[in-house]
Amino acid sequence: MDRASGLSVRARLTLSYAGFLMLAGVLLLAAVWVFLLRYVPDQALMITGSMDAPHHGVFPVRSNLLRVFAPRAAAVFAFLLAFGLAGGWILAGRMLAPMTRIADAARLASAGSLSHRVRLPGRRDEFRALADAFDEMLARLETHVAEQQRFAANASHELRTPLATSKALLDVARSDPHHDARRVLDRLHAVNSRAIDLTEALLLLSRAGQRSFTREPVDLSLLAEEAVETLVPLAEQRGVTVETEGDVTPTAGSHALLLQLTTNLVHNAIVHNLPERGSVRVGTGVRPGTVLLTVENTGEELTAQAASTLAEPFRRGAERVHADHAGVGLGLAIVRSIAQAHDGTLTLTPRPGGGLRVTVELPATELKGRIRTPARTRDESGRPRGA
Template sequence: MRRSLSVRWRLTIAYTVIIAVSGAVLLTLVYGLVTRGEVQSGSATTQRTPGADAEAPPPERVVTGPDDDDSDETAQLAQSSWFALAFVTVVSVGIGWLVAGRLLAPVHTITARARRISADSLDERIALGGPRDELRALADTFDELLGRVQSTVTSERRLVATMSHELRTPLANQQAALDVALADPDAGAGELRAAATTALDQSRRAARTIDALLVLARAQSGEATGPPSAVDLRAAVADAIEQVRTPDDGLAWDVHLVATTVPGEPDLLARAVANLVDNAAHHNVPGGRVRVALTVEPGTARVTVENTGPVVPPEAAADLVLPFRRAAADRTAAVSGVGLGLTVVRAVADHHGGVLVLTPRTDGGLVTELRLPTQ
């Protein structure tokens, strides 16, 4: 494969060519001016006939060209000038090499420091000094990119660690229930059935966690499975309420929905509104209330879900959208949830250009508002 010249050599050649061409044009212009001046300064002589009176016709004027000595001097000057231009061109190669190296020194610094940065040292930065020129702007932009990458990697590592703990808990409970049942040779059908029921519940919990993680990964990927379609948001919210509300749930439901459609992916939007309604019903108090409203403003559709429940400190509301954050103090207490409901809702909102707003109620409970663009 043919190896191309380095940037330093290309800059050097460019500098040399510019100097050589500029010098050649300058010498050509000077040589032209000198030779033209010699022609115009040629001697003019007058020839008179001896004995002619003053009234005779004007004598004939004879114009002669420049002397041979002047021509030789001009030729010698041109030859010396071209030799000087050749010498300056050769010298400019070295000067151009040094100047190009000096200009490219910050680039080498950026390259060397970037090569030292790895997944285990994302806290390092280029931190290029010097004047605020284009190279400094490039280094600062790279540092900002490293900051975003570090934040993403840290978040992913935290998510993987927490996810491992979440999946290990139901598997450990499942194994413990089966080990206890199998260790007792006199265990009856009732005990074996209880152990199987516990194992099945824990298996379902692990499956819900995996399913929620798959939805979260799809929403956070930012890649749509196809062109956005018109989603009947009113039907999606009504279906979510129908799946959660039961006659014996002990909750007072207040529902106000208006007809509206939003562009997006039906499955993701249905999962988002279902998570909001499910959280409002499960994180409630006996005899509590759930209010669901779908309103439309110019360019925005709002799904507002409000519920009564435990008091949520204002400083803790923002953490509820983080993976595996539950309102319950005990991680094992929220058996019906996996701690990814609001995380999925926020990811779906970001995927559709919307936003999720959480507002704690002063007397307990939470107000969740999903805002989606209507066009």
């Protein structure tokens, strides 16, 4: 919106300083003049001559005092005005110097340079707090933009692969009329299914990042049960034992997104497990102010550095790329995005002896009538063990 230009902040501060100084001078001179009027008479009797022949005369005192005082007071006012303007301009410039640095940094950021920082020196005051907050904002923006650029590049690469594969299959089928059409259709179906899964995962990741959902009461322990029930056939196929245990874990958020979070974690734990006789443990718990969802699985040994990168988009270990149900590399990235959208955290920790421990911590909410959920274990056939 276009606005009329006006005086700068520095000019307004200068005029304010000078005006305040002039007002103080007026009050001081007024006090001096009132004092003089109170103790100085209008007229004074002056006696001149000798003691033998004195001469008496009456002289005006106040009028003479005013005639002498007025020009000197005007000179003082002129000096105060000049001094106030000059000193106010210098003081305003020193006071607004941090704002100039912040404005320069903002202009650089608007031009695309997010690496610049204000780094205001000196003790912590209001300007220092503003500059530090601006630097923190720039750091977060720089990290976010870098992540978005990396994500866009990875997504473009992942989407280009199925499209290029489909084009190659169609070119082969068109150049060779005797090619097995059924085989081409099967491969095209598989490639397109992967592209659709990737697109849906990208849309889900975007939805979670925008926080465009309605919060409602959710029990993570029930979501864990539902996710395990859904993935029992996959666990049977891969010979993985799934165990669930924990308390009622009340939180608030999107039921659909939190169910997707839980399903992704359980699916990831089942797929990236030992070739045979693997196990998965799903647990829920309550801490003061927070609730926990923990998913542990056996598997190959991981370093702490490798485990910390698994939640990055399209990050897959070498052993995961060619595995069945390998997914599109967004499972844990979606989990982290959903957790952050619910003001929670995601922690990935390698288990001693191999495998991964994933912990999601979310804010807790009040829920009346706590009911303890008994531990249940499911074997390879999907039947529950224990009461």
